[in-house]
Amino acid sequence: MKDGDPQETVSVLKDGLFKGKGAVVSGAGTGIGRGIVTRLVGLGMDVTGLGRREEPLAETAEAVKEMPGSFRYQSCNVRDIEALEAAIEEAGETHGIDLLVNNAGGQFFAPATEISRRGWDAVIDLNLSAIFTATKAAYPYLKSRRGAVVNMSLSGVERGSMGLAHSIAARSGVLGMTRSLALEWAGDGIRLNCLGPGTVVTSGLSDEAARALLDGLLAATPMHCETSVEEVAELTAFLASPAGRLMTGQLIQIDGGAHIGAGLHMIGAA
Ligand SMILES: CCCCCCCCC/C=C/C(=O)SCCNC(=O)CCNC(=O)[C@H](O)C(C)(C)COP(=O)(O)OP(=O)(O)OC[C@H]1O[C@@H](n2cnc3c(N)ncnc32)[C@H](O)[C@@H]1OP(=O)(O)O
Numbered sequence: 001m002k003d004g005d006p007q008e009t010v011s012v013l014k015d016g017l018f019k020g021k022g023a024v025v026s027g028a029g030t031g032i033g034r035g036i037v038t039r040l041v042g043l044g045m046d047v048t049g050l051g052r053r054e055e056p057l058a059e060t061a062e063a064v065k066e067m068p069g070s071f072r073y074q075s076c077n078v079r080d081i082e083a084l085e086a087a088i089e090e091a092g093e094t095h096g097i098d099l100l101v102n103n104a105g106g107q108f109f110a111p112a113t114e115i116s117r118r119g120w121d122a123v124i125d126l127n128l129s130a131i132f133t134a135t136k137a138a139y140p141y142l143k144s145r146r147g148a149v150v151n152m153s154l155s156g157v158e159r160g161s162m163g164l165a166h167s168i169a170a171r172s173g174v175l176g177m178t179r180s181l182a183l184e185w186a187g188d189g190i191r192l193n194c195l196g197p198g199t200v201v202t203s204g205l206s207d208e209a210a211r212a213l214l215d216g217l218l219a220a221t222p223m224h225c226e227t228s229v230e231e232v233a234e235l236t237a238f239l240a241s242p243a244g245r246l247m248t249g250q251l252i253q254i255d256g257g258a259h260i261g262a263g264l265h266m267i268g269a270a
């Protein structure tokens with residue numbers, strides 16, 4: 001994003017759009033999650049943020065405190081089923097859930113031969129099972145508001161990716177689950193979609209190995225660009241807005257064409 005302030009540049013939704021609406025965003029203390037919270041609260045939403053560490057969540061709270069909506073947070077490990085269910089219920093009872101953003105996620109980068117069963121389970125728990133738990137727990141609240149779910153996925157999830165067998169398996173599972181629940185819950189007016197960002201330069205991609213791959217990733221992206229946090233946030237808000245009313249069961253890739261080029265799926269091949 002080269003022109004002007006990124007938020008200004010990509011903001012197309014109208015002020016006050018989400019006044020009186022409620023959301024839950026996981027992974028709300030950093031990166032994409034913080035960007036989504038910032039946009040939703042800016043549009044007037046009351047948002048509960050989840051994450052394990054309090055400090056980054058408190059920083060998000062500080063960043064949005066003057067904005068039209070509100071932000072509260074709870075320390076919660078989304079791999080702890082009971083804690084996650086309790087956090088969703090509390091948010092639902094406090095401000096209702098018009099939007100659930102399952103954004104917390106991540107993985108380590110390793111060839112399949114170096115992924116232990118515990119490593120596999122950790123990545124599947126975080127990137128697949130936790131999303132099912134949160135979405136199921138949010139169902140009654142989503143139903144009463146005819147709400148929406150946005151599941152954070154990866155660009156190129158429908159292709160394989162070297163070094164990411166566990167994560168791609170989990171996120172492919174989320175895509176299948178998203179489409180299945182889009183069918184099951186369509187009659188309740190609940191819509192579910194996946195977003196597939198390309199390369200977003202956040203603290204999650206700041207280690208040395210990731211930085212070393214970044215240039216290659218961007219070179220292999222047809223539009224030769226990163227995806228900004230603000231672009232992912234605006235699209236998330238769009239999907240929850242009345243303009244997204246007929247969109248459900250979709251994977252929307254916001255990646256400068258990476259998924260149709262020699263993008264993320266070729267990571268490690270270079
Ligand atoms: C580089 C370029 C990237 C480039 C990658 C490009 C990706 C595309 C874009 C995606 C970007 C992002 O997702 S950005 C977000 C990135 N942020 C993150 O990924 C942070 C979140 N990640 C995590 O918390 C961890 O990776 C995760 C494993 C999921 C959970 O960690 P836990 O603390 O619960 O688990 P641990 O106790 O540490 O480990 C559990 C098991 O996993 C194994 N394990 C952990 N790390 C391992 C590793 N590097 N290689 C092998 N095995 C590993 C351990 O050995 C354990 O198995 P045993 O030894 O058998 O006991």
Ligand SMILES: NC(=O)C1=CN([C@@H]2O[C@H](COP(=O)(O)OP(=O)(O)OC[C@H]3O[C@@H](n4cnc5c(N)ncnc54)[C@H](OP(=O)(O)O)[C@@H]3O)[C@@H](O)[C@H]2O)C=CC1
Nearest residue numbers: 027030031032051052053077078104105106199200202204
């Ligand atoms: N950056 C990128 O290029 C891309 C990222 N993505 C995906 O977007 C999402 C956000 O990534 P990004 O912002 O870049 O990375 P970050 O590492 O900054 O964000 C991950 C967030 O998830 C939270 N989290 C991780 N594990 C848990 C857990 N067990 N319980 C609760 N919260 C947890 C972390 O908080 P805490 O550690 O405090 O728990 C952190 O806030 C992830 O799913 C990522 O895989 C997808 C495509 C590209």
